[in-house]
Amino acid sequence: MERVDGIDVTACERCSDLCESRSQIVNGTGVEDASLLFIGEAPGAREDEQGEPFVGRSGDVLSTTLRDCGLVRSDVRIANCVRCRPPENRDPTTAELTNCREHLEREIESVDPDFIVTLGKVPSQHLLERDVAVTKEAGSVVEHRITGTPRRIVICLHPAATLYDRSQKETFEQTISEAVSLAGAGAESGQSRLSEY
Ligand code: URA
Secondary structure (H helix, E strand, C coil): CCEEECCEEEECCCCHHHHHHCCCCCCCEECCCCCEEEEECCCCHHHHHHCCCCCCHHHHHHHHHHHHCCCCHHHCEEEECCCCCCHHHCCCCHHHHHHHHHHHHHHHHHHCCCEEEEECHHHHHHHHCCCCCHHHHCCCEEEEEECCEEEEEEEECCCCHHHHCHHHHHHHHHHHHHHHHHCCCCCCCCCCHHHHC
């Protein structure tokens, strides 16, 4: 049984493990025609509880960084590659990413953002369909077709990386700040690879 309501998935049973581990489907949040679409990996415990992406510790990092750029969460769109919490917070499997891909593609097409910001390795590799060394490539803007439409993808560290390694904080904040600036959301941008766009 599967039900979709606009961008939201209200019922889905494509992944048997995730049907067991989730308490609810966690759909994207924020404005539906956002110029910036942030995409993470999968909901964690807090997201599963609250039914909203990035509301745990990683979400605090993301929200604070957006606020420093003059934005609130509802100004942008925030979603995940996979909408259901994997058991014990493991990475989503390739099959789960594939199962949820149609939902993600529908979201991307509907929001039609100017820039997609991939938060971490899993979404970066999933959307770019190649290996990504996120630490090395963070801050790069890559054009890639998704369902036939060229999309500009900003590769970014996962916000949790800044909690494990404080030295990553500056790269994370700078990538977000420049993506916000590029998308015309008002932050000042400095000289960087992003400013080529
Ligand atoms: N990490 C993610 O990738 N997504 C969330 O929603 C929360 C943490």
